[in-house]
Amino acid sequence: MGLGALGGYLTTNFSWPMIFFVNLPFGIAAVFLAQTFLPADSEIKQTVKKVDWAGIGLLIVGLGSLQWMLEDGNSEDWFESGEITALAILAVVGLGLFVWRELTAKEPAVDLRVLRHRQLAAGSAFNAVLGMGLFGATFALPIFTQSVLSYTAEQTGTLMLPGALASAMMMPVMGKLVNKYDARLLVTIGALVFVATMFALQGINPQTSRDSFFWPLIGRGIGISLMFMPLTTASLGSLPKQDLASASAFTNLARQMGGSIGIAVLATMLARREAFHRATLLEHVSALDPQFQIRFQALVQGFMQKGADLATAQQRAYAAIDRTVSVQAAVISFGDVFHIVGWAFLIALPLVLLLGKGGRPVADAH
Numbered sequence: 478m479g480l481g482a483l484g485g486y487l488t489t490n491f492s493w494p495m496i497f498f499v500n501l502p503f504g505i506a507a508v509f510l511a512q513t514f515l516p517a518d519s520e521i522k523q524t525v526k527k528v529d530w531a532g533i534g535l536l537i538v539g540l541g542s543l544q545w546m547l548e549d550g551n552s553e554d555w556f557e558s559g560e561i562t563a564l565a566i567l568a569v570v571g572l573g574l575f576v577w578r579e580l581t582a583k584e585p586a587v588d589l590r591v592l593r594h595r596q597l598a599a600g601s602a603f604n605a606v607l608g609m610g611l612f613g614a615t616f617a618l619p620i621f622t623q624s625v626l627s628y629t630a631e632q633t634g635t636l637m638l639p640g641a642l643a644s645a646m647m648m649p650v651m652g653k654l655v656n657k658y659d660a661r662l663l664v665t666i667g668a669l670v671f672v673a674t675m676f677a678l679q680g681i682n683p684q685t686s687r688d689s690f691f692w693p694l695i696g697r698g699i700g701i702s703l704m705f706m707p708l709t710t711a712s713l714g715s716l717p718k719q720d721l722a723s724a725s726a727f728t729n730l731a732r733q734m735g736g737s738i739g740i741a742v743l744a745t746m747l748a749r750r751e752a753f754h755r756a757t758l759l760e761h762v763s764a765l766d767p768q769f770q771i772r773f774q775a776l777v778q779g780f781m782q783k784g785a786d787l788a789t790a791q792q793r794a795y796a797a798i799d800r801t802v803s804v805q806a807a808v809i810s811f812g813d814v815f816h817i818v819g820w821a822f823l824i825a826l827p828l829v830l831l832l833g834k835g836g837r838p839v840a841d842a843h
Contacts, residue, residue, distance in 0.1 A: 527584050528586070529578075529579075529582055529584060529585050529586035531578055531582075532575060532578045532579050532582060532585055532586035532587065533586045535571050535572075535574045535575035535578055536571075536572075536575050536586065536587070538567060538571035539567070539568055539570075539571030539572035539573075539574075539575050540568075540571075540572070540734065540737075542564045542565075542567035542568040542571055543564075543568040543572070543738070544737055544738070544741060545564050546561055546564035546565050546568060547738060547741030547742060547745065548741045548744070549561065549564075550745060551744075551745040551748050551749065576589065587723070587726065587727060587730065588720075588723035588727070589727075590723075591716075591720045591723045591724045591727060592727070594716055594720070594724070595831050596711060596712055596715065596716075596831060596832045596833040597712050597713070597716060597724050597727070597728070598831075599712075599828040599829075599831035599832050600708060600709075600711060600712025600713075600728060600828075600832055601712070601727055601728050601731040602731070602825065602828055603664070603708060603825055603828045603829070603832075604708065604712070604728050604729075604731040604732040604735065605731045605732065605734060605735030605738075606735060606821055606822060606825040607701075607704055607705075607708065607732060607735065608731070608732040608733060608734065608735030608736035608737075608739060609735045609736060609738070609739025609740075609742075609743075609818065609821060610671060610675075610701075610739070610818050610821070610822060611701060611732075611736060612735075612736030612737075612739060612740055613736070613739035613740055613742075613743045613814075613818055614675065614678075614697070614815065614818055615637075616740045616743065616744070617743060617747065617811060617814050617815070618637070618678070619633045619637070620747075620811075621681065621807075621808075621811045622636060624807065625683055625804060625807055625808060625811070626683065626685070636687060636690055636694070637694065639691060639694055639695055639698075640694030640695055640697050640698035641698060642698070643694075643695045643698035643699055643702075644698035644699070644701055644702045647698070647699055647702035647703070648702060648706070650702075651663075651702055651703070651705075651706045651707070652706070654707075655706055655707050655710050659834050660707035660708070660710045660711035660714070660832065660833070660834060661707075661711055661829050661830075661832050661833075661834065663703050663704075663707035664703070664704050664707045664708050664711060664829050664832070665826065665829050666703055667699075667700045667701065667702070667703025667704035667705075667707070668700070668704060668822050668823075668825075668826055668829075669700075670696055670699055670700035670703060671696075671697060671700030671701065671704070671819075671822055672700075672819045672822050672823055673696060673700075674693045674694070674696040674697040674700060675697075675815045675816070675818050675819030675822070676815070676816065676819050677692075677693040677696070678693050678812075678815040679812040679815045679816045679819070680812065681808070681811065681812065681815075682808050683804060683808060708832075709728065711829075711832035711833050711834065712724070712728055712832060712833070713725060713728070714833055714834075715833040715834075743814050743817075743818070746813070746814060746817065747810050747811070747814055750809070750810035750813045750814070751806050751807050751809075751810040752806075753810075754805070754806040754809045754810055755802060755803060755806035758802045758805060758806055759802060762798065762802065769798075772798065773794050773795075773798065776790075776793070776794035776797055776798070777790045777791055777794045778790075780793045780794060
């Protein structure tokens with residue numbers, strides 16, 4: 478997210494595929510630093526675990542079908558489409574068999590048995606909501622700025638930059654805070670800060686200035702930082718060491734799933750809410766409405782003064798009003814999305830009570 482400004486510059490001045498090369502120099506630097514400074518691998522021989530290809534395959538089928546269904550469902554009119562119905566069946570069957578496989582396999586790809594730990598189950602659920610908020614809100618805001626405010630990709634990237642820098646600056650601070658305070662308290666504060674920023678963004682409109690985005694995005698970056706590290710500590714800190722690898726993998730999976738599903742759901746919701754608000758607004762666009770007539774006649778006169786004949790001026794006036802209705806419907810629907818993300822965090826907040834305080838992993842489950 479911190480490289481959004483660079484990605485926006487590349488998209489605006491070159492082409493969007495160029496953004497995938499942004500990570501290349503960092504990857505090369507990471508390999509060099511790892512080879513230079515990390516100690517050599519131990520010579521101790523370790524037992525190589527078998528790869529659970531069946532579990533991985535079922536996960537791909539289940540999650541892939543679910544993601545595909547969520548992304549295309551709205552455009553295909555959901556279960557009126559045979560394709561979407563088939564994808565839904567594949568998702569249910571694939572994920573159901575995946576759960577069965579992972580609970581019965583000796584060496585599962587994803588050890589679901591670690592969910593017996595209460596704090597991990599609660600933390601994974603909250604991580605899914607965090608993924609939705611992190612990726613979903615990041616997905617929605619650039620669409621608003623470019624479709625409603627007519628920002629370029631570069632302008633959108635620079636708009637998002639202060640929030641990303643705030644998040645990065647908070648990371649070293651969090652390293653100290655998480656050792657001094659209860660991780661659950663930090664997660665709660667972070668969630669409330671994030672909710673406040675979502676409700677603040679709910680009021681954006683076509684007249685919203687760049688400066689008006691500054692503090693909400695700063696708050697969003699701080700809120701995410703307050704949740705990210707403490708949530709990991711509260712979910713994993715008191716687990717037995719032998720469960721840490723599986724538990725860490727599951728929390729990451731939950732966050733990525735939350736992000737992927739959240740983006741698909743929010744995109745569908747955005748389209749549906751926009752259609753709903755447009756239909757509602759059009760109910761007030763009537764030749765019998767005095768305010769509509771005043772606005773319509775003003776537009777007609779304005780176009781005629783620019784040289785258009787009466788019929789052309791009327792067509793342009795209707796088109797201008799239609800664009801205004803579409804923009805207003807889009808603005809309201811984006812507000813709905815930010816509102817829903819904020820409420821999702823509030824609803825998930827009681828899960829914090831089930832988390833651990835944080836701390837070091839214990840040596841044995843008993």
